[in-house]
Amino acid sequence: MSIRIVTDSTADIPPEIAELHQIEVVPLLVMFGDEQFRDGVDINSERFFRRLVREPKLPTTSQPPVGAFREAYERLRDEGATEIVSIHVSVKLSRTIESARQAAADVEGVRIIHIDSGMASLALGLGVIAAAVAAEAGATVDAIEALARDQFRRTHLFIMVDTLEYLRRGGRIGRAQELIGSLLQFKPLLTVVDGEVVPVGRARTKARAIEELIRRASEYRPIAEAMAVHATTPDDLEYLVQRLNGIAPDAPITLGRVTPVIGVHVGPGVLAIAVVSAPAPID
Known part of the structure; x- marks a missing residue:
C-alpha cells in the first residue's frame, strides 16, 4: 500500500519541503490580462511581486482546471499510489476542492479522499506537511485524515x-x-x-x-x-x-x-x- 499527499499552491509550502516529503502541489492560475501563469511554475514570487506593483490593473486568479488534478492523480496512481489524500484551501475562499473532486470521479484504480482544510496559506501548509510525514511513517489513510482534521482544528x-x-x-x-x-x-x-x-x-x-x-x-x-x-x-x-x-x-x-x-x-x-x-x- 502506498499513500501520497496532494495539495494546491495556496498552501505556500516551500518547494524543497514539498520535494522532501513527496507532496504533489497542483498550481492555481494567475492571470495578468490575457496572460495566464501556473502559480509557482510559470511565475515565481519574485517576478510576480515586481510586476504586481507596476500593473495598473489587478491580476485575477482561478482554481486549477479539472484536468490538472486528473493528470496528477493518474500519474501518482501509475507511480504506485494506491490511496491519495487531497487536502485543499477553504472552499469558501476558492473552488479548488470542487475541481479536485470532479477530477477524482474520472480516475480509477486509486482511492482518493478529499479534505477541505477551512484554511489557506501556511495554515493549510502545516497540515499538509503533517499528513505527508504521517504517510511516510506508515499511517493509514483514515489515520492521516483524522490527524489532518484534528490539526486544522488546532x-x-x-x-x-x-x-x-x-x-x-x-x-x-x-x-x-x-x-x-x-x-x-x-x-x-x-x-x-x-x-x-x-x-x-x-x-x-x-x-x-x-x-x-x-x-x-x-x-x-x-x-x-x-x-x-x-x-x-x-x-x-x-x-x-x-x-x-x-x-x-x-x-x-x-x-x-x-x-x-x-x-x-x-x-x-x-x-x-x-x-x-x-x-x-x-x-
Whole structure:
C-alpha cells in the first residue's frame, strides 16, 4: 500500500519541503490580462511581486482546471499510489476542492479522499506537511485524515496586510469589509474563521502590528509548531520569527514566502504566522 499527499499552491509550502516529503502541489492560475501563469511554475514570487506593483490593473486568479488534478492523480496512481489524500484551501475562499473532486470521479484504480482544510496559506501548509510525514511513517489513510482534521482544528492563522485593497478588489475579505472605511492609516490584522477571512484588529505601525500578531498567537500556547511567511520584506520576517521564538522556544518554525496566487489577494508587504496548539493531554 502506498499513500501520497496532494495539495494546491495556496498552501505556500516551500518547494524543497514539498520535494522532501513527496507532496504533489497542483498550481492555481494567475492571470495578468490575457496572460495566464501556473502559480509557482510559470511565475515565481519574485517576478510576480515586481510586476504586481507596476500593473495598473489587478491580476485575477482561478482554481486549477479539472484536468490538472486528473493528470496528477493518474500519474501518482501509475507511480504506485494506491490511496491519495487531497487536502485543499477553504472552499469558501476558492473552488479548488470542487475541481479536485470532479477530477477524482474520472480516475480509477486509486482511492482518493478529499479534505477541505477551512484554511489557506501556511495554515493549510502545516497540515499538509503533517499528513505527508504521517504517510511516510506508515499511517493509514483514515489515520492521516483524522490527524489532518484534528490539526486544522488546532491551527490559528494571523495575517498583517499593508492594505485591505487587494482583498477587497479580489472579493476575499468577507466580514473584513466592515473595516475598510476605518483603516486608511492602519495595518489591518486578519485571521480565518470558519473558512472565511475576518478582521481581528488593527495597528498604527508595522512594529505594533507584529507585536499584536505575536500576542494573539501566544494565546494558543503551548505551541507545537509554527510557520511564518512574507511577501516582499525578509527583514520583517526575520524579526517576526525572533519574536515567535520568544513565545514558542521549543516549537519548530517553518519559513516560506507567499506564492503569487495568495499575493494577488494580500498584496506586497504581507506578513503572516500560523501556530498549531499542542494537543490536549490525555488523562
